[in-house]
Amino acid sequence: MAVTDDAILRVREMIVSGELKPGDRLPREAVLAERLGLSRNSLREAVKALSLVRVLDVRQGDGTYVSSLRADELLGALSFVLDLHRGEESLLEVVQVRRILEPAACALAAQRVTAEDAAALRALCDAAEAAETVEELVEHDLAFHRAVAAHSGNAYLAQLLDTLAGPTVRARIWRGIAQAGAKSRTVAEHRAIVDALAAGQPEVARSWSTVHIAGVEQWLLVLA
Template sequence: MAVTDDAILRVKEMIVSGELKPGDRLPREADLAERLGLSRNSLREAVKALSLVRVLDVRQGDGTYVSSLRADDLLGALSFVLDLHSGEDSVQEVLEVRRILEPAAAAMAAQRIDDQEVIALRELCDAAAAAESVEELVEHDLEFHRRVVQASGNAYLAQLLDTLAGPTVRVRIWRGITQASAVDRTVAEHRAIVDALAARQPDLARSWSTVHVAGVEQWLKDLA
């Protein structure tokens, strides 16, 4: 393990263990380096790396603090990372992650969603069916997925999946243009997901969500 990676791991362990809590100020660099058995340079690099992903907050002239560790703080930098890796292979990997996480979110939503949100999702399905352009359909598609995940009640999961949605927008639009059945299939699968949510059936919601995301993933693989 590289020295800097080891330093990052040691600082992270202090946070995970609760030794350092959100809002806590880190000990002086020299003291912390000695305590962890690290060089000051490797500790400095670790602090820099952890500040880039918003785990630590470096305040000039004041010190270094553990961030609030809120979902939007920790995941906000992820969109920047994804933008640096926007090729076809990385989009495929994003879709793989969505296929793992979105069905879990849908299953959670089936246990927590309220009747008003079900109504709102049905209205989005109707709007998607009446969309006059692929771009409009994709807008409704993005909003549908966002609201299903929000209904899971897990802010970290919602923030993460919202960030992952961005790199797949162009893929969704291109599929809508080139695949004749894409619009009808998208709307039909959305309605099936809503029916499962309305029936409060987590396993069925998970299954339909898996089918839905996997369809886009398979279409992209077939293009390769």
């Protein structure tokens, strides 16, 4: 194992064990390096790496702190990785991950959605149906999926799905232009998902979500 990797693991263990908590300031570099049996250089490289993935927050002139470790911060690094991989093969893999995760989010949301929540989701369906451009349709589509994921009550799942949605925007736009009936199919499937959520039917919501995402996946497979 590389020295820097070992240093990263040592710092990570301190956070996982609770020895260092969100917002805590790390001991001075010399003190921490001696305590962990590391060179100051390897510790410095570990801190740099952990700050890039937003586990640590390096504040010039103040010190290094454990970040809030919130989902939206930690998953920001994933967004950067996805931006670097935008080929058709990578896009298909992203959609396949969505097909696994979004139905789970829908099933969780079906246990939490209120009548008011369902009304708001139906309003998004109405807005998508009234959209005059593909860009507007995609905007409402993204808002719908983001809202359903938020209703799952799982912040990590919601943030992960939101991060995965970004790379698929162009595919959504192209499908809206190229595939006949894409708009009506999208709205109809969204409405079916909302009906299942409003009725408190997790497995029905899961099934409709699977069908919805699988449609995009099949379209991409045909293009491949």
